[in-house]
Amino acid sequence: MFDLIAFIPRAVAQGIPLLFGSTGEIITEKSGNLNLGIPGVMYVGGICGVIGSFLYERSLADTSQINPALGILIPLLCCILGSLLMGLIYCFLTVTLRANQNVTGLAMTTFGVGFGNFFGGSLMKLTGADIPSISLTATSGLFRTTLPFAGSTGWFGQIFLSYGFLAYVAIIIALGASFVLNRTRVGLQLRAVGEDPATADAAGISITRYKYVATCVGCVIAGLGGLYFVMDYANGVWSNDAFGDRGWLAIALVIFTVWRPSTSIPASILFGGLYILHLFIPTGTDLAVKELYKMLPYVVTIVVLVLTSMRNKRENQPPESLGLPYFREDR
Amino acid sequence: MQGTQPAISMRDISKSFGRIQANSRVSLDINRGEILALLGENGSGKTTLMNMLSGIYFPDSGHIEIDGKPVTIGSPKDAFTYGIGMIHQHFKLVNVFTATENIVLGLKEPGGYDLAAATKRIEQICQTYGFDVDPNQKVYDMSVSQKQTVEIVKVLYRGAEILILDEPTAVLTPQETDKLFAVLRNMREDGKTVVIITHKLNEVKDISDRVVVLRKGEYVGELITAEASTEEMTNMMVGRQVTLNIDRPDPEMKYRMERIRVRNLTVKTRDGVTKLDDVSFSAYTGEILGIAGISGSGQKELLEAIAGLQPVENGSIEYQVDDDQVEQLIGMDPIKIAGMGVVLSFVPEDRLGMGLVGSMDLTDNMMLRSFRNGPTPFTDRKEPKHLAELVVDELKVETPGVDTEVRRLSGGNVQKVLVGREIAAAPTVLLSAYAVRGLDVNSSYMIYDLLNRQKGNGVAVIYVGEDLDVLLELCDRILVLCGGKVSGIVDGRTTTKNEVGLMMTRLGGGEAQ
Numbered sequence: 001m002f003d004l005i006a007f008i009p010r011a012v013a014q015g016i017p018l019l020f021g022s023t024g025e026i027i028t029e030k031s032g033n034l035n036l037g038i039p040g041v042m043y044v045g046g047i048c049g050v051i052g053s054f055l056y057e058r059s060l061a062d063t064s065q066i067n068p069a070l071g072i073l074i075p076l077l078c079c080i081l082g083s084l085l086m087g088l089i090y091c092f093l094t095v096t097l098r099a100n101q102n103v104t105g106l107a108m109t110t111f112g113v114g115f116g117n118f119f120g121g122s123l124m125k126l127t128g129a130d131i132p133s134i135s136l137t138a139t140s141g142l143f144r145t146t147l148p149f150a151g152s153t154g155w156f157g158q159i160f161l162s163y164g165f166l167a168y169v170a171i172i173i174a175l176g177a178s179f180v181l182n183r184t185r186v187g188l189q190l191r192a193v194g195e196d197p198a199t200a201d202a203a204g205i206s207i208t209r210y211k212y213v214a215t216c217v218g219c220v221i222a223g224l225g226g227l228y229f230v231m232d233y234a235n236g237v238w239s240n241d242a243f244g245d246r247g248w249l250a251i252a253l254v255i256f257t258v259w260r261p262s263t264s265i266p267a268s269i270l271f272g273g274l275y276i277l278h279l280f281i282p283t284g285t286d287l288a289v290k291e292l293y294k295m296l297p298y299v300v301t302i303v304v305l306v307l308t309s310m311r312n313k314r315e316n317q318p319p320e321s322l323g324l325p326y327f328r329e330d331r
Numbered sequence: 332m333q334g335t336q337p338a339i340s341m342r343d344i345s346k347s348f349g350r351i352q353a354n355s356r357v358s359l360d361i362n363r364g365e366i367l368a369l370l371g372e373n374g375s376g377k378t379t380l381m382n383m384l385s386g387i388y389f390p391d392s393g394h395i396e397i398d399g400k401p402v403t404i405g406s407p408k409d410a411f412t413y414g415i416g417m418i419h420q421h422f423k424l425v426n427v428f429t430a431t432e433n434i435v436l437g438l439k440e441p442g443g444y445d446l447a448a449a450t451k452r453i454e455q456i457c458q459t460y461g462f463d464v465d466p467n468q469k470v471y472d473m474s475v476s477q478k479q480t481v482e483i484v485k486v487l488y489r490g491a492e493i494l495i496l497d498e499p500t501a502v503l504t505p506q507e508t509d510k511l512f513a514v515l516r517n518m519r520e521d522g523k524t525v526v527i528i529t530h531k532l533n534e535v536k537d538i539s540d541r542v543v544v545l546r547k548g549e550y551v552g553e554l555i556t557a558e559a560s561t562e563e564m565t566n567m568m569v570g571r572q573v574t575l576n577i578d579r580p581d582p583e584m585k586y587r588m589e590r591i592r593v594r595n596l597t598v599k600t601r602d603g604v605t606k607l608d609d610v611s612f613s614a615y616t617g618e619i620l621g622i623a624g625i626s627g628s629g630q631k632e633l634l635e636a637i638a639g640l641q642p643v644e645n646g647s648i649e650y651q652v653d654d655d656q657v658e659q660l661i662g663m664d665p666i667k668i669a670g671m672g673v674v675l676s677f678v679p680e681d682r683l684g685m686g687l688v689g690s691m692d693l694t695d696n697m698m699l700r701s702f703r704n705g706p707t708p709f710t711d712r713k714e715p716k717h718l719a720e721l722v723v724d725e726l727k728v729e730t731p732g733v734d735t736e737v738r739r740l741s742g743g744n745v746q747k748v749l750v751g752r753e754i755a756a757a758p759t760v761l762l763s764a765y766a767v768r769g770l771d772v773n774s775s776y777m778i779y780d781l782l783n784r785q786k787g788n789g790v791a792v793i794y795v796g797e798d799l800d801v802l803l804e805l806c807d808r809i810l811v812l813c814g815g816k817v818s819g820i821v822d823g824r825t826t827t828k829n830e831v832g833l834m835m836t837r838l839g840g841g842e843a844q
Contacts, residue, residue, distance in 0.1 A: 185435075185444040192425050192436050199423040203437025204408055314427050314471050 005155050007273065007280050009162050013233050015272030016163075017042065017243075019170045020225025021250025022257065022264045023177050028218030029254060030181060031211045032194035033094060034323040036105025038222050039247020040112020041086045045223025046230045047116040048082030049075035050238045053139040053231075054123055063138035071142045075227060083223025086112060087216035095211045098325040109247070117240040133239035140236025143228075164232040166224065171265055173221055178262035190214055194319030197326040207326050225250070249275070252301040258308055258316045271297045336399055338363040338493060338524055339384065339415075344393035346379055353379040356393070357550045359543050361493065366515060366525045368539035368556070370532075370568055372625075376548035377528045381495045385417035386410040416486030417495040420502075422478045426471040430464055434485045456487050460517045463510070475602060476507040483514070493524040500534060501627055504604065512538045530568070530625050532561050532836045546570050561833075569799065569832040577779050577804040579823070580787060582618040589613045589651055590791040591637065591673075591760060596646035598632045598815075606632040608815045610646070614760070619782060619792040621806030621823060623799060623831055629815040630795045634762045637793075638675040639665035650760075666703075672759035686749050689738030693719040693730065696737055697752055722751035726777060750778060754785060761785055764795040779805055799828050811835055 021038055028035045035041075053075040057063050090108055093099040123134050143164045150161035181187040192200040193210040201207055229246070230238050249271055256271075257263040278293035308316045337360035346354045354376045361367055371377045382388045384395065386407040394401050397413050404410050410417070424433050435449045442448075450466045457464055464480045473481070479499060486494055496515075500508045515525050515538060529535060535542050536556060544551040544567040551567045591614040598607040607629040614620045622630055635641035637648055639660060648660040650671060660668055669675075687696050697715035705711055719733040726747040730740055737745055750766055763782065767775040782805070786792050796802045802809055806823040811834040818834040 183444070185439075188428075188432055188436060188444070192428070195425045195427055196423075199425050200437070202407065202423045205437050314469065317427075320426065 002280060005158055007276075008159050010276055010279075011273030012163065012167065012269050013272070014275050015269035016167045016170050017225035017229045017233065017246050018250045018253055018271050019174055019264055019268035020228060021222045021247060022253035022268060023170070023174045023261045024218035024220070024222030024225070025251055025254045026218075026257070026259050026261050026264065027177055027181075027190075027221065028215045029259065029322055030190050030194045030319060031214035032197060032319055032321045032324065032326070033090075033211055033215045034101045034105065035090055035108075035215060035218065036102060036251065037086065037090055037108025037112065038105075038219075038251055039245070040109035040115075041083050041219045041222045042226035042229075042247045042250070043112040043116035043243055044086050044226070045079045045083040045220075046226030046243060047119050047238070048223075049079035049227040050134060050136065050230055051119060051123065052078030053136050053236075054126075054134060057136060057138055066138045066142070068142055071139050075139060075231065079223050079227040080220050083219045083226075084216055086223070087219030088212075090219070091212045091215050094325065095208055095215075098327060101323050101325070113241075116243075120238055120240045123238070133237050136231070136236035136238075138236075140231050143231035144235070164228075166228040166232055169224070170228070174261040174265050177221075178260065181261070191319070194321060197321055198328075201326075201328060211326075222247075222250070249297055252298065255308075255318075256301050256304050259318065271300075274300065337361055338398065340396040340399075341380070341384070342394050342396070344380065344383060344390045344395070346376075346383060346388060346391050352548050354383075354390075354545075354548045357545065357548070358393075359550060359553070361524060361526060362541075363524050364519060364522050365540040366519055366527065366538055368535040368542040369526060369528045369545065370530065370535055370542050370564060371545035372530060372568060375545045375568075377545055378497055379548075380545070381417060381497065381526065381528060384410065384415055385495060386415075387417075411489055411491065414490065414492035415495065416489060416491030416493070418479065418482045418486060418497065418499065420497050422482050424470045424478055424481060427469060429467050429469055430473075430481045430484070431466040433470060433481060434466075434488050438489070453484060453488060456484055459521065460487070460514050462514060475502045475604075476504075476511070479503070479511070480514075491523075493526070494518065495526045495528070497528045498530075499527065500529065500531065502604070508534070530836070532564055532568075535564065536561070544568055561836075562829075565829065565832050565836065569828055577776070577801065578783055579805060579807070580783060582615070582786070582807055583789065587618070588616050588654070590616050591793075592647075592649040592651065593633075593637070594647045594649070596633070596636060596648065597644040598629070598636055598641055599644045606815050607636070610812075610815075610817050612810050612817060612820060614791045614793055616759075616791050617786055617789045618807040619786050619794050619805060621802040621809040622793065622795045622812060623802050623809050623835060624812035624818075625835055626797065628812040628835075630764060630812060632815075633812070634675055634764055634793070634795065636661075637668075637760075637762060638673060639663055639668040640675075669756075672757070673762070674753045674756050674758040674760070675762040675764075686753075687737050687745065690736055692736055693723070693728075693733040693748060696748065697722075697755075700752060700756055718752070718755055719748075722748060722755065726751050726781075747774065747777070750781060754781060758785070758790055760791045760793070762793050762795075765797060766794070767796070767798075767801070775801075799831055803828060803831070 021042055025035060025038050053071070056070065056074045057066070060066060086108060090104060093104045094101050120134070124132060127134060143166065146163060147161040150157040153161065181191065189200065189205045190210055192203070193205060193207055197207045226243065229243055230236065234242060253264055253268055253271060257267045274296040277296060278290045281293065339361040342358050344354055344357045357380055369377045369381065379388060383390045384404065386404045386409050389405060395404060396402065402413060404413065425436065431446055431450045431453055434453060453466045456462070462480050462484060464477055464484060470478060470481065483494070499511060503511060518525055527538065539556045541553060542556050542559065542564065543553040544564065546568065554563065594611050596607055596610040597605065599605050610633065622633065624630055632641055636643050637660065643661050650658045650660050650673065652658060658671070688699070694712060694716045697718045698710060698712070701715055702710050716733060722728060723730060723733060728744045728747045730744060737748060746766065750763065753761065766778050782792055782794060794806060803823060803826065808820055809823050809826065809831060810820045811818040811831055813835055821830065
């Protein structure tokens, strides 16, 4: 039978990295930057957190002695720093040097994945173990600490309270991003930059500053998705390429939600659910059918793309100058 | 108004772009509470002058005083602090935003971000002056005149006391123009100062208190509108006739035949604005038919309609192949029209925008005309290369070689390449627009010479020009367009600049209504 109570928490856990990634990318795209480097940024965010906590755990005589505050702060800061750097590189190339955004983004993804696998491999060498993975149980334990009543409130606790703090952070960030974009002056100006930079420029808004800040903030948020994946979802176990194609799913989600972070909350959980649906549906031994189920998130994205383009509502279109560099003298 | 201090005094303002002098030693006063019209032909430096007030450009020399105190206006922001707001011809609005969102964009108002309060203020402004705009409407849903209204409200919302409008009626229908003028009068009643840049005499008469005339970047004079006659203004705007001594051989009468016959041609833009209204004329072989008119009077649409690039609302365009064969051009494929020998060489404002590809070399640009030739899918590069070399030689194009990217050439040389290529196609009809735009005197004469040679070969040349003096000296007949209508067709040998000037500004050249 289909076990809904077990399925939903798994879907949510799958969805949270996507939610981080898509929120970050939406903020970035609202500034007119199409950052296809998000998958790479999420890798870098993950591995930087791993490096931080790995070094911290190694410095302890006994990992059960771990200081909870440091155990969380160190990987968190490392992750933020790593993904921030990725954002800065991307901005420097595309905004300051006006390099092509698509090419730069794809290069950032290739770089980020390679960066993650390289340092993942190095850390594995350091541990000297035979298994091709690093296990950070103590840190992961801290990240996975759930809300107090999760175990004692039955199905309610299981569905709503059984997640680590980063999951709640993701939802708060998505709601916050929606609020900022739609209800504040900063949001209005950011949207103007992405829609029509020449107009925003004439209104006295600094295009460069908005693009840099939005893209870097977006990268940091996306990077947290990588951290959540390793520390919470994967129980603190880093193995190379385990993150898979979730970064691309996050970018697909941006289109799926038509650039609305708050819509991304249910949407990313839906995607998470579709992503693991094949595990819950008895498909027998036929592996081919499993693979077909794995296509579902992408199929849904294409269907939504077709539907939104058919409705052709101006609000549902990508920011008008998405992917285009801005140069004042070009006018 | 007399005797009080002017709101703005501009003194000896000069501004040049490269070698082109846009304004030289212009002085003018703008008085508080008046509507001032700034009148002049295209390229007379009206917009440049006002851009220096709104902070887009900075004058090379001269100074600006506001209420008697010398000021420096270095940016649009500075202009706003002095209460000067300019409404440009190209609107700066974000399409997916509402009117309110566009109006408050970039403002740092005290207090929180409160769209509802802003909407109230906007409604108040609209009521005061009689604007008709819904603050919650999205810009993409608006008509051109509504967008313009949003721009005006935007400027007023920022507390501007002096409004400068750059050819505000160019995009409006007559009804919308009336509405705009009513609003401008309301503003004057309210004590605001309005400067309106225009080249339409009837509008000057209609709305302004005072008119300042510019010609070729220089201040010509000013008039109190109520005391001025249209002739006086035209004379000041167009100036005396100058003699240029361009060759004008008489057309060969024995081969003369009607080549293009345009009847009742009407063209509308996608927004429904009428660009050409019931235009009828004929172009003959072996003559140059000039087309005069203030820019945007439908010249571009007319040429493009003949070349098959412009959807036509109504009318017919006939091409006479020989004495007994006539083809209808409307609805025909542009490639086929070009194949019949109708070529279009249009030099747009940015020169490279049409006809040539900047990042390709001369040979490749020649190939744009010939790449369809030949039976194989492979292109022939030899011939275009020959042609490129020929054009370079014949027209003395200054280039390191035929494999230089076109965008690396100077503007004049780019135009020679374009015109040279079109003429090389051995046309029967040559449509040429602004062929000498931005060219120096020598290059211009070379182009005139080329056109005359084509005329001698029996080509029907249609020449759209900006400079009236040139039109009068070069063309056999001149068709004058005014707001998309044919104002008249005159003989280039007998007409005067004044006559054409009057016809350009009002239909038929008669008294203004």
